[in-house]
Amino acid sequence: MTRRLRRAGAFAAVATLALAAPVLGAATAVPFAAIAVAAAFLVDDGPLFELFARPGDRRDGRLNGLAGFGFAAAALALLLALPRAALPVDIFVAALLILGFGNLGTEAIRTSTSEPFFAVAGFGAAAVPAAVAGQYVVIVYENAVVNWSAMIFLAIVGTLIAALLRELLYERDDPLVVLSVGLVIWLIAALIGPVPTPDLIAALAVTAGLGGISYGLGTADVSGMLTGVLLGVLTIVLGGFGWFAVLIAFFAIGGLASKFRYEAKQARGVAEDNDGARGTGNVLANAGVALIAVIALAAAEQVDPAAVVSLALPFVFAGSLATALGDTLSSEVGCLYDNPRLITTLEPVEPGTDGAITWQGELAGLAGVGLVGGLSAVALPLGSAVVGGALVAVGGFAGITTDSLLGATVEGDRFGNQSINFFATLTGGLTSVVLAAVFL
Incomplete structure (x- = not known):
C-alpha cells in the first residue's frame, strides 16, 4: 500500500466521524475542531504525523491538510444549529463522505494508472456509494421516509462538484471543496421536487456516456467533461429532457466544430488551445446563463409554477444557447477563410483578430442560431412554437453580434474571451425574453 493511499484511507476514516451527527447534532463540530487543533498545534512528529502528512506538511512541521479539513468540517457542522433553516444532517454527512472516500477511490486507482479519466472515475465510484450510504444511515436514524432517487441524485451532484473542484484546485484546498459541496447540494436539495427513478437513471446514463465520448474524442478535457456532465444531470432533473436536448446540441455540435479542420487552424495560427478540448471555463462561459436559467426555473416552480418568470426562463435558456452555438460556429468556420473584416469599421484585418467577421462565418453562425x-420550438414550452423558435433565433443573432462588437472594442486586457462569451450569451437570452414579451 502506497503512502498516498494510506493517507487517503486515514482521511476517509476521519470523514466517517460525520456519522455521529444524527446523535450529536451541531456538537459534531467538537471532535472535528479537536482534530484540527491537534493537527495544527500538537502533532508534529511520530507515526500519526507520518500517516496524515502531505509533502508541504513535512516542510512546515504541522498537519495543515488535516487541520484545514477538521476546521472546515467543524464550520459545516455548526450550520446544523441554525435557528430557522438548519443544514440537513444527511447533507452534512454526504458532503464529508464524498470528499473523504472520493479521494480514497482516486488514490486506489492511481496505484495502477496515472490516466486522469480513470482517477476521476475512481473518485466517483467510491464517493457516490459512500454518500448514499451516509444519507441512508441518517434517514433511518431519524425514522424518515427513504427517497432513494433524491439521495442518489444529491450524491451524484455532490460527487461531480467535488471531482471538478479537485481537478481545478490543489490538494491543500480540500477544506474549500468540503464547504462548497455541502452548501451547493443543500441549495439543490431545497430546489428539487420528486425525482423519478427512470429519469435519474436515464440522466446519469446519457450524460456520463456523452461525457466519456467527449473526452475520448478530445472535445473536452477532464474538467470540461465533468462540468458538462454536471450541467447535463442538473438540466435533465430540474428542467427535463427537452431542455437537455437543446443543451446537448450546443455541446455536441460546438465540440465537433472546434475539432473541424484543426490542423488547418493550427497552420493559420487561429486554433483553440488545448487541442480544441473544452475546459471548465469555456463550458461555463457559454452555458453558464443556461444553467442559471434551469436553477431559477426549479426555484420558481417551488414558489409558483405559473409565475411570469417561469414562463420567461425557457427563452433565457434557449436564447443563450443559440448565441453560444452561433458564436462557436461563426468563429470555428470563419477563421478558416481569408479577408476577415472588423465588425465596427469593416476594415480588413488578420484572421483570428478579435471582432473580425467573414461572410462564411456569419452564415455558419446563422445556421447555429x-x-x-x-x-427549442419543438423541445421547450415557448408558447407558439414557430414564433417562439424564431424569437430564440433572433435573440441568438443579437447575441453573436454583441460578441463580435465586444470583441472589437473591449476584449483584451480589460475583458477576456470567456467574459465576452458570458455577456454575449446573457444578451442573447435577455433579447429573446424581451422579444417574447412583445410578440407573444
Whole structure:
C-alpha cells in the first residue's frame, strides 16, 4: 500500500466521524475542531504525523491538510444549529463522505494508472456509494421516509462538484471543496421536487456516456467533461429532457466544430488551445446563463409554477444557447477563410483578430442560431412554437453580434474571451425574453 493511499484511507476514516451527527447534532463540530487543533498545534512528529502528512506538511512541521479539513468540517457542522433553516444532517454527512472516500477511490486507482479519466472515475465510484450510504444511515436514524432517487441524485451532484473542484484546485484546498459541496447540494436539495427513478437513471446514463465520448474524442478535457456532465444531470432533473436536448446540441455540435479542420487552424495560427478540448471555463462561459436559467426555473416552480418568470426562463435558456452555438460556429468556420473584416469599421484585418467577421462565418453562425431556434420550438414550452423558435433565433443573432462588437472594442486586457462569451450569451437570452414579451 502506497503512502498516498494510506493517507487517503486515514482521511476517509476521519470523514466517517460525520456519522455521529444524527446523535450529536451541531456538537459534531467538537471532535472535528479537536482534530484540527491537534493537527495544527500538537502533532508534529511520530507515526500519526507520518500517516496524515502531505509533502508541504513535512516542510512546515504541522498537519495543515488535516487541520484545514477538521476546521472546515467543524464550520459545516455548526450550520446544523441554525435557528430557522438548519443544514440537513444527511447533507452534512454526504458532503464529508464524498470528499473523504472520493479521494480514497482516486488514490486506489492511481496505484495502477496515472490516466486522469480513470482517477476521476475512481473518485466517483467510491464517493457516490459512500454518500448514499451516509444519507441512508441518517434517514433511518431519524425514522424518515427513504427517497432513494433524491439521495442518489444529491450524491451524484455532490460527487461531480467535488471531482471538478479537485481537478481545478490543489490538494491543500480540500477544506474549500468540503464547504462548497455541502452548501451547493443543500441549495439543490431545497430546489428539487420528486425525482423519478427512470429519469435519474436515464440522466446519469446519457450524460456520463456523452461525457466519456467527449473526452475520448478530445472535445473536452477532464474538467470540461465533468462540468458538462454536471450541467447535463442538473438540466435533465430540474428542467427535463427537452431542455437537455437543446443543451446537448450546443455541446455536441460546438465540440465537433472546434475539432473541424484543426490542423488547418493550427497552420493559420487561429486554433483553440488545448487541442480544441473544452475546459471548465469555456463550458461555463457559454452555458453558464443556461444553467442559471434551469436553477431559477426549479426555484420558481417551488414558489409558483405559473409565475411570469417561469414562463420567461425557457427563452433565457434557449436564447443563450443559440448565441453560444452561433458564436462557436461563426468563429470555428470563419477563421478558416481569408479577408476577415472588423465588425465596427469593416476594415480588413488578420484572421483570428478579435471582432473580425467573414461572410462564411456569419452564415455558419446563422445556421447555429437557426438550429437552436428550431430545436427549442419543438423541445421547450415557448408558447407558439414557430414564433417562439424564431424569437430564440433572433435573440441568438443579437447575441453573436454583441460578441463580435465586444470583441472589437473591449476584449483584451480589460475583458477576456470567456467574459465576452458570458455577456454575449446573457444578451442573447435577455433579447429573446424581451422579444417574447412583445410578440407573444
